Each structure stands twice: as structure tokens, then as C-alpha cells.
Amino acid sequence: DAQKDGDLWIHVGHLTKGKLSVGQTLSATVDESRRSGIRRAHSATHILHHALHCTVGKDATQRGSRVQQDELRFDFAHNQALTAEEVRQVEDIINECIAQGATVTTELLPIEAARKKGAMALFGEKYPDEVRVVSMGDFSVELCGGTHLSNTGQVGLCRITSExxxxxxxRRITAITGPKAVEKGRETDELIAQLQRMLKAPQAAELVAKVESLQNEVKTLSKQLSELNSASVADAIDALAAQAETISGVKVIAKKLEGVSRETLRDFADQLRDKHSPIALILGAEIEGKVSLIVAVSKPLVKEKNLHAGNVVKAAATVAGGAGGGRPDMAEAGAKLVEKLDEAIAAGAAELKKQLGV
Incomplete structure (x- = not known):
């Protein structure tokens, strides 16, 4: 890092080996590869500023920036996200300016002369009487003390990676230049080629149709699976209802289910409530490594017995390190402690019985 303190230039570094002593003479060497990458990114930042003005207007003024080897980020004033088309337009303008091979010049000018030349300055910054002006072709004039290329064509390529x-x-735009931009393109090409092989698409243009076909197939299979699950649930609910404990005329079921999805868990609750009322139930299962709980009561019981499914599921979920809630007649919860699933179901059953006056 190089900094200026008055007329003194200070180089900041970290000693990685050996030792230093006062009065020792040192030599500094520039890492040319790194410096070239910084130049590409820095010059591209000026071109990006110009491209934003062309695309969204002169109010897109700089609010901050950072450049490193073939990477840049640029913060600018703007009240809404750029559309995908605007991002493409900004990137196109940048690369058009690169392709022009415009000359990059630097000169020291009095601050007033620089302003008359149209040099852009950062809002709130204080500048000395003499400033360094960096010009690129006929499209960019900025006050800048950083390192730059001598020709915009030396940027090579610039790709926007995020906005x-x-x-x-x-808003913030990040982008890459030079070899990193080329490598990004190669990675994208390889990804597309891999997708073509996986989806058996001879042409990249066929990928969208292939994916849409797979999505439709998944949708159809999911519907068929749901129908099979519903049929399987219908076969199982009578057995569950037969195991129910009857309290004050209400069937009470507390059960852990194996190998079910959240949708199947809800299907069990709905079918039990529809076919075996009056009923109050708590069902639990381990789904994707986490606890899933559902509590359902016949709707008339909410008024007749003052039952509240939300309070039941909350009592159960708390035991397993989770939380949840819902309507008085139906409530769901999730929790992290799978090993506490049985205890959670038991706690929910206890709360149900308490509400039933047991």
C-alpha cells in the first residue's frame, strides 16, 4: 500500500521473514502481473461510470469503488434495481469502449481548468489546487490518482457479475476484466456443455425445452405420487383410528409416522378428521433431518370442548427445540431435536388431555 503524507510517500508492507533496522536501504519491486490486472480493473471502472450515465442517467454518480487484480466493484446513486436489459446495455457499452482502443491520457491541471474540461469529481471530496485528470477517448474525464492503462483496448473484456x-x-455493480472475464466465459461454456450431455441436447438452444419437459414430467409424477400417497393414507387411517384412546367422547391419537412427507402428514390429519370425528390428534415425523408436527381437532370441538390446536403444537414443539402455531382447529410446527420427537408427541398428547379435562 502506498500513501502520501504531505510531500512524503509512505510504502506500507508486512515483514514475512528476516528483520529490519533503522537506516537500512530497501528496494521495492512491482508485481507486474498484479499491477496489470489492477490497471485493467481501474480503467474499466471509469468506463463503467460512463456506461451507467448513458444507460440510467447522469444522476448515477459514484458513491464508492474498489479495484483489485481483474476485479472491481462500483457503488453508485440509483433508487431502483437495474433491469436485466439495462445490465446488458451497460456491459455492451463498456465493451464497445474497450473495442474502440481509445487512448488513455493523464495530466496535471489546476482544479478550475479540470472542471472546465468536464472532469467528474467525487461528491464531498476535497481536492488540492492541482489535480490529476484521467481522460479516455472522448467519453470519460475524471479526477483520479490511480494507476491506469494507456489504451482502453488493453482491458480486453469486461463482464458484469452482479448488481x-x-x-x-x-446500488453496487461487481465485474471482472481481462483473463478473469475470459475464464468466466470458459466456465459458463463448460457448464452449458455439461448440461447438454446430461440432458442429451445436441444444441444449447434446446436446453430450455429439455428442462421444461423435465419439469412437466416431475409435475405429472408428483401428482401420481400424491394420489398413491392418498390411497395409502386411506388404507392406514382406519388402523390408526382403531388404536385411538377415547376421552370424554373424543378419539385422541398421538402417533409418530415413518417415511412420510409433510404433505402426507397433512393428508393423515385431514382424512382422520374427516372420517373419524369427533377426534383430536397429534402426529409427528422426522422429515429431512428435522421434526415435523401437526395437530388437528374436529372443528365443533373448538367451541364444545374449548380445544386449541395451536397451544398443543406449541407445547410439543418446545420440547424438541422448536416453535409453531396456527388455527384452533389445525396447527403445525417444526423443531431441530429429532431425538426428542417421541417426547414432543407425548407432551402434545398431555396438553390435549389437559384441555379435555384429564
Whole structure:
């Protein structure tokens, strides 16, 4: 890192081996590869600023930036996200300016002369009487003290990788240049080629149709599976109802189910409530490594017995390190402690019995 303190240039570094002593003479060597990458990214940042003005207007002023080897980020004033078309337009303008091979020049000018030349300055920054002006072709003039290329064509290529908000009224664009931009393109090409092989699509243009076909197939199979699950549930609910404990005329079921999905868990609750009322139940299962709980009571019992499914599922979920809630007649919850699933179901059953006056 190089910094200026008055007329003194200070180089900041970290000693990795050996030792230093006062008065020792040192030599500094620039890492040319790294410096070239920084130049590409920095010059591309100026071109990006110009491209934003062309696309969204002069109010897209700089609010911050950072450049490193073939990577840049640029913060600018703007009140809404750029559309996909605007991002493409910005990237196109940048690469058009690169392709022009425009000359990059630097000169020291009095601050007023620089302003008359149209040099853009950062809002709120204080500048000395003499400033360094960096010009690129006829499209960019900025006050800047950083390292730059001598020709925009030396950037090679610039690709925008993201556009996002960072504060109210401030957006951030990140981009890559030179070899990193080329490598990004190669990675994308390889990904597309891999998808073509997996989906047996001779042409990349066929990928969308292939994916749509798979999505439709998954939708059809999911519907068929759901119908099979419903039929399987119908076969199982009579056995569950036969095991129910009857309290104050209400069937009470507390059961852990194996190998079910959340949809199947809800299907069990719905069918038991529809076919075996009056009923109050709590069902639990391990799904995707987590606890899933559902509590359902026949709707008339909410008024007749003052039952509340939300309070029951909350009592159960708390035991397993979770939370949940819902309507008085139906409530669901999730929890993390799978090893506490049996205890959670027992706690829910106890709360149901308590509400039934046991």
C-alpha cells in the first residue's frame, strides 16, 4: 500500500521473514502481473461510470469503488434495481469502449481548468489546487490518482457479475476484466456443455425445452405420487383410528409416522378428521433431518370442548427445540431435536388431555 503524507510517500508492507533496522536501504519491486490486472480493473471502472450515465442517467454518480487484480466493484446513486436489459446495455457499452482502443491520457491541471474540461469529481471530496485528470477517448474525464492503462483496448473484456443494493438509494455493480472475464466465459461454456450431455441436447438452444419437459414430467409424477400417497393414507387411517384412546367422547391419537412427507402428514390429519370425528390428534415425523408436527381437532370441538390446536403444537414443539402455531382447529410446527420427537408427541398428547379435562 502506498500513501502520501504531505510531500512524503509512505510504502506500507508486512515483514514475512528476516528483520529490519533503522537506516537500512530497501528496494521495492512491482508485481507486474498484479499491477496489470489492477490497471485493467481501474480503467474499466471509469468506463463503467460512463456506461451507467448513458444507460440510467447522469444522476448515477459514484458513491464508492474498489479495484483489485481483474476485479472491481462500483457503488453508485440509483433508487431502483437495474433491469436485466439495462445490465446488458451497460456491459455492451463498456465493451464497445474497450473495442474502440481509445487512448488513455493523464495530466496535471489546476482544479478550475479540470472542471472546465468536464472532469467528474467525487461528491464531498476535497481536492488540492492541482489535480490529476484521467481522460479516455472522448467519453470519460475524471479526477483520479490511480494507476491506469494507456489504451482502453488493453482491458480486453469486461463482464458484469452482479448488481445489488447496499444502502438506501445506493446500488453496487461487481465485474471482472481481462483473463478473469475470459475464464468466466470458459466456465459458463463448460457448464452449458455439461448440461447438454446430461440432458442429451445436441444444441444449447434446446436446453430450455429439455428442462421444461423435465419439469412437466416431475409435475405429472408428483401428482401420481400424491394420489398413491392418498390411497395409502386411506388404507392406514382406519388402523390408526382403531388404536385411538377415547376421552370424554373424543378419539385422541398421538402417533409418530415413518417415511412420510409433510404433505402426507397433512393428508393423515385431514382424512382422520374427516372420517373419524369427533377426534383430536397429534402426529409427528422426522422429515429431512428435522421434526415435523401437526395437530388437528374436529372443528365443533373448538367451541364444545374449548380445544386449541395451536397451544398443543406449541407445547410439543418446545420440547424438541422448536416453535409453531396456527388455527384452533389445525396447527403445525417444526423443531431441530429429532431425538426428542417421541417426547414432543407425548407432551402434545398431555396438553390435549389437559384441555379435555384429564
Amino acid at each position: 445489488e443494493p447496499i444502502a438506501k438509494g445506493v
